[in-house]
Amino acid sequence: MSAPTTACCAPIAREPLAEAEAAELAVLLKAVADPVRLRLLSMIGSHAGGEACVCDLTDAFExxxxxxxxxxxxxRTAGLIDCxxxxxxxxxxxxxAVVNRLGALFAPLAEPAPASGGPVDIELTTV
Amino acid sequence: MSAPTTACCAPIAREPLAEAEAAELAVLLKAVADPVRLRLLSMIGSHAGGEACVCDLTDAFExxxxxxxxxxxxxRTAGLIDCxxxxxxxxxxxxxAVVNRLGALFAPLAEPAPASGGPVDIELTTV
DNA sequence: GCACTACTTAGACAAGCTTCGAAACACGAG
DNA sequence: CTCGTGTTTCGAAGCTTGTCTAAGTAGTGC
Structure with a gap:
């Protein structure tokens, strides 16, 4: 059905990331690569009105x-939230806008290559 | 594992992440929260045939x-790649499938909170 | 002004991460 | 079998990160 030619896939799988861009994205990813911060982000985002008081957040953790x-x-330094x-x-x-940037990085990765135990089938897409 | 039938809003902003789920996702995010690994992932994904030899990757870095x-x-331990x-x-x-999980986390975040309550009162004083 | 609450900053420590050089392992060629 | 090349594992040095206690700042109310 779909040609494995990564034509419409996630940016990360379409062309190699430039060094500078990778560094910039890594900062963003490092910010969310922590269970506590991930939950904080989630709590803030899902809180009524789209905002949350610090006291609400503190109580939820030990x-x-x-x-x-x-x-x-x-x-906040990463730009993911503001206060x-x-x-x-x-x-x-x-x-x-900043959170979306992360989504755009990985999101549109095409359906998995069904070839389990092997890489993407390299069958020549007839051009 | 759940089917990516995500409707419109990013899971992360829809309901608070459970502690266990956050920990699990953080492991995945930590794996990509590094400039080198981000570029490696990108290079592998964008390489012809969807796979890359280690020698190709090594040459691209200092x-x-x-x-x-x-x-x-x-x-590989995180499950993002296989060899x-x-x-x-x-x-x-x-x-x-594993990369998509990250995309589904952040991707469909809607545009800024509408007028139905929220921090909309504040003017966009981007600092 | 004074006391109280909410939150942030500063300093310190243990744990973890990134990187390296040296050595070990896996495979094909002669 | 032995050698050379490609890749991984091992052990260690230097830096970064997560957490705490103690102290500081900002606002409310008496």
Whole structure:
């Protein structure tokens, strides 16, 4: 059905990443490559109104407040979330554009090569 | 494992990730959260036939062979790639199903929160 | 002003990661 | 069998990261 010619596939599988671009993306990926930060991002994104107070987040973990604050800072430095102080509390929300960048990297990978135990069938796509 | 019948919103922003799931995904993300491994994955995926020999990969970096081998092992342990020895050379290829899991996590994140509540009040003061 | 709560910053420590050189393993050629 | 090439494993050095305690900043209320 589909030609294994990676014509419409994820950027990552279409052409080799440039060194600089890989470094830039790695920073973004490092930010989410942690169970706590992954859950934080998820909690913020799925919270009512699209934003969450730090106190809500802290209660969900068995970690100290400074540790949560540190993880939030990592996410914010990477650009994945942003925050604002509103009175006593600080609220965080997701920056969709940056998160989408990660999705675009891996998302449109074509259906798996059914050849289990072997690489993509290298049958010549008749051109 | 679940079929990627994701409707519209990214799982990560739809409901809070469970602790176990976050840990599992973090392992996958840690594997790709490195410039070298990101480029390796990209080079393997975009190589002719969908597979690449280690010698091809080693030449593209200013790193020693053991280092490249180490990174390939990390990717393979995570399940992102698989390999096979064919005579003298070892060939690697991407496992699309696992890569797709990452894409499904972030990909379909909708555009910024609509007016139905949310941090919309704040003006776009991008810092 | 003073006390209290919410959150962040600073400093320190253990654990893990990236990289290397040296050595071991796997295979084909002679 | 022995040699040479391709690839992985082993052991170690240097840097980064996750977590904590202690202290600092920002706001509310008496």
């Amino acid at each position: 970690l100290t407040a400074p540790t949560i604050s540190h993880h939030l800072k990592v996410l 604002e102080r509103r009175g006593t509390w600080v609220y965080y929300w997701i920056v969709p | 790193l020693t062979a053991p280092t490249i081998s180490h990174h390939l092992k990390v990717l 096979e020895r064919r005579g003298t050379w070892v060939y690697y290829w991407i496992v699309p």
